[in-house]
Amino acid sequence: MTSIGPLFIVYVVWGSTYLAQKIGLEGLPPLTLNATRFLIAGALLFAYCLARRWPRPTAAQWRAGAVQGLLLPAAGTGGAAWAEQALPSGTTALLLATIPLWIVVGRRFADRERIGRPVALGLLAGVAGVAVLARPSGGGSTAATVVALAGAACWGLGTVYAGHAPRPAHALQASAMEMLAAGGVLTVLAIVSGEPARVHVTGRSVTALAYLVVFGSIVAYTAYTWLLDHVAPRVAGTYAFVNPVVAVLLGAWLLGEPIGPREWVATAMIAVGVGLIVLAPPVTAERDLALQKG
Numbered sequence: 585m586t587s588i589g590p591l592f593i594v595y596v597v598w599g600s601t602y603l604a605q606k607i608g609l610e611g612l613p614p615l616t617l618n619a620t621r622f623l624i625a626g627a628l629l630f631a632y633c634l635a636r637r638w639p640r641p642t643a644a645q646w647r648a649g650a651v652q653g654l655l656l657p658a659a660g661t662g663g664a665a666w667a668e669q670a671l672p673s674g675t676t677a678l679l680l681a682t683i684p685l686w687i688v689v690g691r692r693f694a695d696r697e698r699i700g701r702p703v704a705l706g707l708l709a710g711v712a713g714v715a716v717l718a719r720p721s722g723g724g725s726t727a728a729t730v731v732a733l734a735g736a737a738c739w740g741l742g743t744v745y746a747g748h749a750p751r752p753a754h755a756l757q758a759s760a761m762e763m764l765a766a767g768g769v770l771t772v773l774a775i776v777s778g779e780p781a782r783v784h785v786t787g788r789s790v791t792a793l794a795y796l797v798v799f800g801s802i803v804a805y806t807a808y809t810w811l812l813d814h815v816a817p818r819v820a821g822t823y824a825f826v827n828p829v830v831a832v833l834l835g836a837w838l839l840g841e842p843i844g845p846r847e848w849v850a851t852a853m854i855a856v857g858v859g860l861i862v863l864a865p866p867v868t869a870e871r872d873l874a875l876q877k878g
Contacts, residue, residue, distance in 0.1 A: 599830025
């Protein structure tokens with residue numbers, strides 16, 4: 585399998601999940617929505633892995649899967665859903681577009697990867713774009729912005745961690761373990777925060793949940809897990825370059841979310857920053873890793 589197919593999936597499908605989450609929030613609180621999503625998807629995937637009689641994960645792989653589940657689907661996706669209670673889906677996607685910046689920072693400390701001039705300029709442009717987008721416009725949106733950025737940081741650092749963690753040979757199995765761990769954590773948080781009392785199931789929210797389970801979790805998350813095992817983290821993180829464009833356009837088209845001058849300026853700055861990072865020539869160590877994985 586080449587990386588083109590999995591990249592296309594995470595580019596387009598994950599871009600659309602911001603819209604699906606926004607619709608799902610009409611009847612399901614954010615933690616409950618994603619706890620249900622990941623528990624169902626994780627259980628279905630793990631059942632499939634058992635049916636295929638693949639080797640059972642080791643204790644070390646389960647521990648690594650739990651860490652991955654906490655950082656990526658729980659903190660990353662769960663944080664984005666929580667933020668969408670106060671932010672448009674397109675704005676949330678733009679904040680999550682900073683994930684490649686966090687990958688660069690994580691690799692600098694974890695792998696001692698040198699930050700070259702293009703990457704440094706990309707970091708500055710990305711941070712400046714977030715500053716433009718996150719300019720306080722109300723108390724609630726400030727908190728949501730912080731949560732979305734924290735989720736992006738967790739996702740980026742979790743991507744770096746994946747390059748060092750023991751993982752099962754099959755991407756489906758790794759995805760199942762991570763989603764089950766995330767679903768468990770989010771379930772506890774949902775109960776503690778009193779979300780079950782705020783559940784008001786609607787047809788639209790159930791449809792959105794089904795889309796998130798099948799396409800956002802089983803299909804796209806598995807594609808991303810495959811990418812983590814076969815391409816350099818910088819390449820895997822390029823989906824953040826495309827997702828905001830998909831999310832902003834879908835949000836404006838289907839939900840009537842406004843796109844003002846500030847959003848366009850921030851979009852351009854973040855896109856330039858991420859583009860400089862992902863298109864910069866890799867350092868020798870990363871290039872060798874990519875060749876080994878390919």
